Amino acid sequence: MLVLTKADIKKVFTMKDAIHADKEALRMYAQGKSVVPLRVNIDIPKEQGQSLFMPAYVEELDATGIKIVSVFPKNIEIGKPSVPAQMILMDGKTGEVCAIMDGTYLTQLRTGAVQGAATDILAREDAKIAVLFGTGGQAGTQLEAMLNVRDLEEVRVFDINFERAKQFAAEMQQEFAHFNTRIIAVEDGNEAVKDADIITTVTTSRRPVFDGTLVKKGVHVNGVGAYTPEMQELPETIVQQADKVIFDTKEGVLAEAGDFIIPMQKGIVSEEDFEGDLGQVILGEVKGRETEQEITLFKSVGTAVLDVVTAHQIYKKALALNVGQSVEL
Incomplete structure (x- = not known):
């Protein structure tokens, strides 16, 4: 299992890469080549926050995964990300977890990139x-x-x-x-x-x-x-x-x-x-x-299809460039 930090992701993946990944993800979604249940949102009223669980399977890539992401707006006041998250990527053929990566930066990257994709196409x-x-x-x-x-x-x-x-x-x-x-x-x-x-x-x-x-x-x-x-x-x-x-x-x-x-x-x-x-x-x-x-x-x-496709491409690049830490559990 490969563990990838924000720094690792930045070494192997650019915003242009992410915009391309998001366009591919939405193409696959439109073609019905993915399974994307609506995410589960759990309110955390005490902290004015939410935790979200976002699974998806992408047939074309033989990849599945789930992102666990929270949105806690008050975090900005204590110098922490307002959207902390982790991404768990799995091999679609075996069901084994093949990577865990910084979901906070992945969320920021793919969310910026989907807007970039739309702006590129529509502006x-x-x-x-x-x-x-x-x-x-x-x-x-x-x-x-x-x-x-x-x-x-x-x-x-x-x-x-x-x-x-x-x-x-x-x-x-x-x-x-x-x-x-x-x-x-x-x-x-x-x-x-x-x-x-x-x-x-x-x-x-x-x-x-x-x-x-x-x-x-x-x-x-x-x-x-x-x-x-x-x-x-x-x-x-x-x-x-x-x-x-x-x-x-x-x-x-x-x-x-x-x-x-x-x-x-x-x-x-x-x-x-x-x-x-x-x-x-x-x-x-x-x-x-x-x-x-x-x-x-x-x-x-x-949508979780953006996370899975982007995470899968990051994982493949990290393997090719020998970036990240391999862990056995």
């Missing part, structure tokens, strides 16, 4: 300005993914804590200096979105984080943070006005995401208003952006 090619809402544990890879798929001149970072936004922007400016993109903290999220080409939200907010009536035609919006029926970081106007609405998985989003459950309950939108899954766009079964003026919207709540 305008000439996108130059992006806005990122949220600076928690997922934010760094969300930013990295956007930078990898579009030649951005400026990324504006908003957080309810402006000091935290300034610190995050300064750290990211240094880490991603090679992209030659200005990364700046902003105090007014509504002002920031007015001329933005890409908007990515990665918060646990229960109310919309910006005014959807302010966005311009041609914008691409990614809703990545809200993942329960009570959370709603996307404005209902965007959900209603978007020309193309694409999901990581329709089954997961409509079962779990308040961004869509709430406006559907109000009768603002219905299931007929949504195009389908990103995997179907990749396969050419569903149309993505067709004009520069269209508003496109991508919503992700995460």
Whole structure:
């Protein structure tokens, strides 16, 4: 059994690798080549947190696995990841555990990458300005993914804590200096979105984080943070006005995401208003952006097929490069 730390994963796997892995994962999901039960969510009210258990089997890769991930927003106050996790990868032919890896970084990587995949496929090619809402544990890879798929001149970072936004922007400016993109903290999220080409939200907010009536035609919006029926970081106007609405998985989003459950309950939108899954766009079964003026919207709540496919590719690369620690139990 191979044990892989965050440092080990970074040695063998880039964001570009992860974006490719996520596109493959969603393709396989759309083709019915995976078994992905809806994840089990256990509320931990005492800590305002949740623990999630996410299993999947991917026939094409002969791989199965389960990620155990928790979402504890208050962890950021004590300097710990707000999304701690471990990934257990198993051999699909024997059922044996072949690897355990840092699921926190895997989650950050594949979650950033699925947004990167959607932005690559749906955003305008000439996108130059992006806005990122949220600076928690997922934010760094969300930013990295956007930078990898579009030649951005400026990324504006908003957080309810402006000091935290300034610190995050300064750290990211240094880490991603090679992209030659200005990364700046902003105090007014509504002002920031007015001329933005890409908007990515990665918060646990229960109310919309910006005014959807302010966005311009041609914008691409990614809703990545809200993942329960009570959370709603996307404005209902965007959900209603978007020309193309694409999901990581329709089954997961409509079962779990308040961004869509709430406006559907109000009768603002219905299931007929949504195009389908990103995997179907990749396969050419569903149309993505067709004009520069269209508003496109991508919503992700995460799916274990992303974890298993990404973990499997990390594991194969680590074996080939002799990275990680082998353990016998």
